[in-house]
Amino acid sequence: MMRFDPFREIEELSQRMDRVFGATTNTPARFAPNVDIHEDDQGLEIGLDLPGVDPANIQVEAENNTLTVQAERKYDRSEGRTAHRVERAYGTFSRTFSVPAKYDLSKLEATYTNGTLSLRLPRSEASLKRTIEVKAVTNVSKPAIEAAATNQA
Template structure:
């Protein structure tokens, strides 16, 4: 028996591997936006047991893990199986200007929502400008003051 090398089959195998990995990473798609002094992240997690969801922050890395279990009985004959099962994880790096101690998480209708507040010190603030009196402006001295300084 001879083994024949088919370069197109190898390319297809490699593409399936790469796209399969990308497809698995995309099983937890997200939306991210800023609303006022908060960032809001919505993760799609349909069919996930809420008790399996784990959200953690370590060294400014936000990690979301969830488990979708197979609900088929033994002896099930699959006709189509497109919904992935297993453990899924997604990581996001959080900036320094966020308050990681105050992250809020809710899960409803298959969507995990995280609200990440902007830290107080990172929020934009208005600085009032006061008109200075020209007689007291920094860098101006009267002729009498100049004579005292020179003496």
């Protein structure tokens, strides 16, 4: 038994119409890669799936507790080549994350390995757990208060 997916049918129809009419829109398509966010004692790690994206086409910006990732996966539309099926997503991508103040955006590290962009945000120094030493103070001398006797006549 074959499962019917109306959205797949609509998508394929849209792709066929684009091919027939030349798809002359100037607006690039958008894609939304999967994102994983993990937190541990050291900080926050965000992983984005960006297979096939040239690292030169990835831009990461951090400002005012906001982290923005932009990327573009280009589609090669060669002349004389007919696309029978295009299922991979192409185009531009932009995603913004609100980052709590307990993470230090100035120490953001970004690496791209095997199609995965990894962003590492360490905890800020102010948010790290610290043990404060309590100092015992002994022989505290209280200041003497001298009162001068005055005779009023």
